[in-house]
Amino acid sequence: MDFEQDLISDLPQSIIEIILIKLPIRDVMRTGILSSIWRYKWATLTQLAFDDNCVTLCNDRAIVENKLSNFITWCLFLHDGPIHKFYLPTSYLQCSYDIDQWLLFLSQKDIKELVLELGEGEWFRAPSSLFSCKNLTHLALVRCELDPPPSFKGFFRLKYLNLQQVLIPPDDIECPIASCPLPEDSNIIVLR
Amino acid sequence: MSSSTELTEKKVFLLKSLDGVIFEVEESVAVQLEVIRELIEGDCARPFISLYNVTSEILALVIEYCKHHAETCSGGTSATIADEDLKTFDNEFMNVDENILLELCSAADYLDIKSLFELTCRTLASLIKDRTIIEVRKMFNVENDFSVVEEKAVRKEFAWAFK
Numbered sequence: 001m002d003f004e005q006d007l008i009s010d011l012p013q014s015i016i017e018i019i020l021i022k023l024p025i026r027d028v029m030r031t032g033i034l035s036s037i038w039r040y041k042w043a044t045l046t047q048l049a050f051d052d053n054c055v056t057l058c059n060d061r062a063i064v065e066n067k068l069s070n071f072i073t074w075c076l077f078l079h080d081g082p083i084h085k086f087y088l089p090t091s092y093l094q095c096s097y098d099i100d101q102w103l104l105f106l107s108q109k110d111i112k113e114l115v116l117e118l119g120e121g122e123w124f125r126a127p128s129s130l131f132s133c134k135n136l137t138h139l140a141l142v143r144c145e146l147d148p149p150p151s152f153k154g155f156f157r158l159k160y161l162n163l164q165q166v167l168i169p170p171d172d173i174e175c176p177i178a179s180c181p182l183p184e185d186s187n188i189i190v191l192r
Numbered sequence: 193m194s195s196s197t198e199l200t201e202k203k204v205f206l207l208k209s210l211d212g213v214i215f216e217v218e219e220s221v222a223v224q225l226e227v228i229r230e231l232i233e234g235d236c237a238r239p240f241i242s243l244y245n246v247t248s249e250i251l252a253l254v255i256e257y258c259k260h261h262a263e264t265c266s267g268g269t270s271a272t273i274a275d276e277d278l279k280t281f282d283n284e285f286m287n288v289d290e291n292i293l294l295e296l297c298s299a300a301d302y303l304d305i306k307s308l309f310e311l312t313c314r315t316l317a318s319l320i321k322d323r324t325i326i327e328v329r330k331m332f333n334v335e336n337d338f339s340v341v342e343e344k345a346v347r348k349e350f351a352w353a354f355k
Binding site: 005006007012019023024027029032034036 | 336
């Protein structure tokens with residue numbers, strides 16, 4: 001009978017994933033409470049988009065930073081399987097050890113699209129794990145410092161690169177970050 | 193379902209639903225169903241194409257959608273007017289109950305109609321967004337199979353996300 005049928009839980013995971021990625025991540029996580037079938041459906045999403053609205057904002061910046069970091073860490077901790085896309089535009093997070101850890105985690109999750117737009121403050125120095133993300137096709141960084149290890153030869157699969165307010169040491173400016181040309185509006189600062 | 197007495201050169205195809213109803217559609221409609229495009233182009237679509245996963249109720253809606261999109265895009269109106277028209281149509285078209293919406297979504301996935309799939313997924317997401325868990329369960333008839341103790345434990349597990 002139509003009125004009792006649960007059609008949404010029976011949808012294939014591939015369709016559920018498309019629906020869930022259109023929701024803010026807080027709503028995505030909450031679907032885990034719907035029923036036992038839904039408990040970990042969100043956990044295999046291959047695309048995770050975070051932003052400042054993941055947490056309830058308040059006037060105390062340190063509290064928001066802390067909540068946001070914890071939220072992202074816990075999502076990643078409970079996640080299961082590959083993560084192909086990771087987006088984090090934020091005005092609250094800057095240089096932090098947590099971001100290093102996330103990038104290390106993502107580098108082992110077959111990450112292909114990475115967007116990291118960090119807030120003003122101390123610039124984030126990308127850890128070496130970033131340069132081991134061999135399958136990156138899309139990379140956008142805002143307010144970061146890049147110092148690739150000598151063994152780094154470039155992201156050969158990259159099709160899109162956008163660097164805004166990114167520091168690169170002068171020796172490395174010719175280093176092949178990408179096999180694709182930089183977009184015209186890129187903003188790279190060479191360290192003196 | 194359209195009249196077969198038209199003396200036009202337009203190619204028509206017959207689509208058979210799961211429950212055996214046959215629909216006559218023009219080529220401009222049929223080609224939007226990517227899943228049968230090869231059959232059409234290879235001229236292998238005779239006498240009819242069976243669509244085993246779609247009921248006649250849903251197939252009629254899918255055809256209405258494809259027909260409107262085909263007519264609007266070939267109507268000779270400017271792109272902006274056509275876009276506006278499609279937006280209005282899509283909004284009205286999504287004004288169906290949740291179960292029909294879910295069936296349309298499954299059908300669009302199976303028939304490989306990208307725009308309809310995107311539209312239904314977006315609409316389903318908007319129904320879930322900002323609603324409480326209890327409201328979402330009720331809307332889609334999701335049975336809460338957690339015991340009181342289990343649900344408390346699960347809510348606690350996710351509590352960190354909602355602080």
